[in-house]
Amino acid sequence: MKMFLSGNQCIAQGAKLSRVEVVAAYPITPATPASEDLHEMVGRGELDAEVVNTESELGAMGVCVGAAAAGCRTFSCTCSQGLALMREMLWAASGMALPVVLAIDSREIGIPQGLLSDYSDCLSERDASILQFMCEDGQEIIDSLIMAYRIGEHEKVLLPSFVVSEGHRVSHSFETVDVPEQEDVDKFLPKYQPKHVFVDPDYPMSMGTGVMPQYPSFKMQQYRAMQDAKTVIKEVCDEFADAFGRRYGLVEAYRTEDAEMVMVGMGSVVSILREKVDEYREKGLKVGMLKLRVFRPFPEEEVREALSGAKKVLVFDRACSPGNEYGISCIEIRSALRRSQALISNIMISGRDVSSEDVDALYDKWAEADDEYVEWFKADFDPRAVSMCGFDNFEKLVKGETVERDVVQEGEACLSKGIMSCSGCVSLGAIRMVLDVFGKKAIVVNNAGCLSAVGAFYPMTGWNVPFYFFSYSNAGAAASGIEVAMKRKGIDGDLILVAGDGAIFDIGLQTYSAALERGHRIICLCYDNEGYMNTGVQCSGSTPHGARTKTTLEGRRGRAKNMEQIVAAHGDVYIATASVAYPDDLLKKVRKAKSFDKPSFLHVICPCPPGWEYDPALGIEIARLGVESGATPLYEYEDGKVTLTKVPKVKKPLAEYLRKQGRFSHLTDDDIAEMQAEVDRKLERLTAGNL
Amino acid sequence: MLRIRVHGRGGEGAVTFAHMLCASATFDGKFGQSCMGAAIERRGAPVEAYGRIGDRRVAERGAIVAPDIVTVLNPTLTSAVNVEAGISDGGKVIVNSASDLGLKHDTVYLDASSIAQKILKVPITNTVMLGAFGAVTGLVSLDSLEKGARLILAKFSEEKLERNIEAIRAGYEEVKRG
Numbered sequence: 103m104k105m106f107l108s109g110n111q112c113i114a115q116g117a118k119l120s121r122v123e124v125v126a127a128y129p130i131t132p133a134t135p136a137s138e139d140l141h142e143m144v145g146r147g148e149l150d151a152e153v154v155n156t157e158s159e160l161g162a163m164g165v166c167v168g169a170a171a172a173g174c175r176t177f178s179c180t181c182s183q184g185l186a187l188m189r190e191m192l193w194a195a196s197g198m199a200l201p202v203v204l205a206i207d208s209r210e211i212g213i214p215q216g217l218l219s220d221y222s223d224c225l226s227e228r229d230a231s232i233l234q235f236m237c238e239d240g241q242e243i244i245d246s247l248i249m250a251y252r253i254g255e256h257e258k259v260l261l262p263s264f265v266v267s268e269g270h271r272v273s274h275s276f277e278t279v280d281v282p283e284q285e286d287v288d289k290f291l292p293k294y295q296p297k298h299v300f301v302d303p304d305y306p307m308s309m310g311t312g313v314m315p316q317y318p319s320f321k322m323q324q325y326r327a328m329q330d331a332k333t334v335i336k337e338v339c340d341e342f343a344d345a346f347g348r349r350y351g352l353v354e355a356y357r358t359e360d361a362e363m364v365m366v367g368m369g370s371v372v373s374i375l376r377e378k379v380d381e382y383r384e385k386g387l388k389v390g391m392l393k394l395r396v397f398r399p400f401p402e403e404e405v406r407e408a409l410s411g412a413k414k415v416l417v418f419d420r421a422c423s424p425g426n427e428y429g430i431s432c433i434e435i436r437s438a439l440r441r442s443q444a445l446i447s448n449i450m451i452s453g454r455d456v457s458s459e460d461v462d463a464l465y466d467k468w469a470e471a472d473d474e475y476v477e478w479f480k481a482d483f484d485p486r487a488v489s490m491c492g493f494d495n496f497e498k499l500v501k502g503e504t505v506e507r508d509v510v511q512e513g514e515a516c517l518s519k520g521i522m523s524c525s526g527c528v529s530l531g532a533i534r535m536v537l538d539v540f541g542k543k544a545i546v547v548n549n550a551g552c553l554s555a556v557g558a559f560y561p562m563t564g565w566n567v568p569f570y571f572f573s574y575s576n577a578g579a580a581a582s583g584i585e586v587a588m589k590r591k592g593i594d595g596d597l598i599l600v601a602g603d604g605a606i607f608d609i610g611l612q613t614y615s616a617a618l619e620r621g622h623r624i625i626c627l628c629y630d631n632e633g634y635m636n637t638g639v640q641c642s643g644s645t646p647h648g649a650r651t652k653t654t655l656e657g658r659r660g661r662a663k664n665m666e667q668i669v670a671a672h673g674d675v676y677i678a679t680a681s682v683a684y685p686d687d688l689l690k691k692v693r694k695a696k697s698f699d700k701p702s703f704l705h706v707i708c709p710c711p712p713g714w715e716y717d718p719a720l721g722i723e724i725a726r727l728g729v730e731s732g733a734t735p736l737y738e739y740e741d742g743k744v745t746l747t748k749v750p751k752v753k754k755p756l757a758e759y760l761r762k763q764g765r766f767s768h769l770t771d772d773d774i775a776e777m778q779a780e781v782d783r784k785l786e787r788l789t790a791g792n793l
Numbered sequence: 794m795l796r797i798r799v800h801g802r803g804g805e806g807a808v809t810f811a812h813m814l815c816a817s818a819t820f821d822g823k824f825g826q827s828c829m830g831a832a833i834e835r836r837g838a839p840v841e842a843y844g845r846i847g848d849r850r851v852a853e854r855g856a857i858v859a860p861d862i863v864t865v866l867n868p869t870l871t872s873a874v875n876v877e878a879g880i881s882d883g884g885k886v887i888v889n890s891a892s893d894l895g896l897k898h899d900t901v902y903l904d905a906s907s908i909a910q911k912i913l914k915v916p917i918t919n920t921v922m923l924g925a926f927g928a929v930t931g932l933v934s935l936d937s938l939e940k941g942a943r944l945i946l947a948k949f950s951e952e953k954l955e956r957n958i959e960a961i962r963a964g965y966e967e968v969k970r971g
Contacts, residue, residue, distance in 0.1 A: 106816045106825075106944060132831075217831050270831040271854045276812050277826040278819050373852035455855025524803070524836035556835065712804075712836060 116247030201254030361390030526718025577610025715764025817941025924964025
């Protein structure tokens with residue numbers, strides 16, 4: 103059926119048609135919408151699968167590996183830092199012969215954090231014994247996903263796969279695709295009934311164990327499976343062509359038969375190159391194009407054959423391998439053509455879009471060149487691009503020159519005005535209020551989230567105090583490192599970890615816990631908007647019971663983590679909850695935290711207009727209702743005892759707080775009565791002095 | 794192939810405009826490809842969306858730096874970003890504005906905010922501007938624009954969808970009336 107779909111929707115369609123049984127989901131831009139679609143498909147009853155919302159990508163891959171090791175067909179999608187965090191379990195998947203399929207919305211890997219697409223993320227896993235299918239468009243995503251399961255589950259292969267497409271450039275592009283019928287896919291891809299992995303008390307297996315001298319033998323097995331996969335891929339592609347009329351292979355050699363010059367590429371750039379070949383051919387030029395459709399296993403023979411007559415080859419590379427002169431796919435091409443006389447040039451396109459006009463310019467230079475060359479495409483457009491750490495003056499600083507800088511004066515804001523948060527953003531108000539207590543002494547550490555997306559983005563920064571951005575999973579560890587270094591160097595300052603609920607409750611909990619355990623003097627400001635709002639509203643460990651997000655469509659089942667109890671379990675920590683609706687109370691707590699020589703945990707609930715679905719003008723009112731209804735009580739925890747700091751004279755019904763938010767609009771009065779009882783119980787506990 | 798760039802503010806439906814437009818083109822037997830700007834979308838912050846429409850499968854992807862047609866959903870954007878950046882020779886601009894903003898290129902102004910306010914009761918102008926786009930460019934028929942909108946806005950309630958269809962027609966007629 104013809105449908106107008108985005109790349110991400112194609113991912114969801116491909117997974118659905120493959121009848122995946124377990125899906126692990128963790129939000130990351132730009133792959134999140136694919137998981138959201140799968141949640142919706144399950145909600146509508148179109149897909150019979152378990153969708154597991156995890157705490158991190160490492161957890162997502164862990165769920166996939168676990169479910170696959172117990173015999174299920176499993177799926178997840180991610181990119182960039184998320185794929186990097188999965189790494190250990192990627193190798194587990196291939197080592198345990200588990201045909202997990204991951205859709206990768208390929209994205210630049212940080213630091214610096216990029217939102218455009220290059221292949222650094224997937225190609226970094228070159229050696230993990232994972233099949234890698236590099237898709238050109240949405241159609242190929244759907245088709246490749248279906249084929250990936252057939253290939254990966256083949257008894258001669260039994261390996262995981264990446265179905266790679268470019269983030270944003272393809273994932274967020276809508277176009278017409280032909281979605282296969284379910285019954286045709288069912289005929290092509292039978293139900294997964296693995297013979298090598300299962301859970302059976304009558305046949306107990308020990309999986310994932312250690313080996314000693316046998317390691318090379320196991321590696322050789324993987325190596326052979328990868329070699330065998332080439333034949334299997336060709337067979338499956340033939341069968342697919344018979345069933346669905348679309349032909350794929352290890353490569354696509356386009357008008358290469360008599361070509362003297364051949365352009366080589368992977369992914370969406372191939373569409374342009376194919377068009378240009380037609381154009382050049384009309385002018386009588388003997389030009390062809392080679393599309394590398396499968397990167398692992400690398401189709402050496404097919405590449406050699408397609409390029410056998412070429413005098414010049416130009417490889418378009420979306421990822422480089424610093425330390426090697428050539429881009430990652432060019433290294434492979436050169437290896438395949440090691441006995442060839444062809445001149446092999448290389449263009450590093452990295453995350454750049456390539457237009458028809460761009461190819462003309464690149465072609466002209468290539469046609470004239472009488473030797474090989476390596477060139478970066480549009481990479482030196484901005485002379486400031488070389489200054490990375492502090493944006494400006496990098497070169498001067500390296501040389502040891504003195505550079506004047508404006509610093510925060512008494513009464514000035516740590517974070518400038520005019521940064522691009524959403525209208526009515528309450529979190530930003532909370533962050534400003536807290537930081538301005540510290541002024542020039544503030545040293546800010548931040549992890550992925552709304553603040554990192556708006557506070558500083560090259561070449562602009564809103565920060566007037568030292569600011570560090572670290573990856574999502576590293577809420578506590580990198581901050582600990584800074585604290586230790588500050589002590590060692592005798593730097594007087596207040597280290598403030600500004601992190602959202604995702605970073606503290608979920609993905610960064612491990613490192614934050616360790617930081618608390620070691621007792622570093624870190625003041626943690628957890629601005630809690632009760633979900634992954636930066637990626638477009640998904641459920642986090644802090645999302646309250648009943649709240650609807652894009653990954654809890656019927657409202658969340660279960661309660662949010664009690665983070666205060668978790669933090670308190672680490673010993674001597676000053677713990678306080680606060681609200682922007684009560685600035686006096688908030689500031690008192692911040693000043694107290696500042697005065698202590700121990701870790702502090704300031705938990706500020708921040709209503710979020712898009713995430714909680716309310717009129718952006720009502721943020722403070724909703725925050726106040728949260729306190730007045732007892733939903734978000736304000737208290738301190740010291741010496742093992744809770745002290746409520748704001749007790750409303752008349753406690754308002756919880757319904758008044760919930761009914762102002764669209765995310766709770768589906769709740770019945772009975773649901774709310776249940777939640778009211780829970781709130782009452784919690785207040786009772788707090789009033790008695792317990793967390 | 795024609796390149797279309799849409800400027801709006803986060804939450805105003807610029808990206809949806811591009812999707813509706815390109816989906817519409819497919820009902821006229823053309824090929825459409827639309828995408829959002831690879832930016833961090835914040836409510837109220839300037840955002841871009843792109844559409845490409847051609848007679849064969851659209852090969853090019855990504856950001857459009859040299860558009861043939863620019864659509865501006867919000868008049869305040871012209872002072873915030875250079876909406877005319879890179880416009881090709883003979884390029885057109887369609888702007889939601891009650892007054893002439895003095896743009897350099899061939900520009901059509903219409904007060905889409907007032908029309909949207911009247912029909913939709915909110916100043917979300919993407920459907921009004923979609924109708925206007927069809928009338929100004931003749932690139933996609935009104936009938937197809939309605940079909941494209943119905944496809945992309947399928948999750949809307951019946952009533953909200955019909956009001957948006959009315960908004961498309963109103964935008965179309967507003968331009969035709971001159």
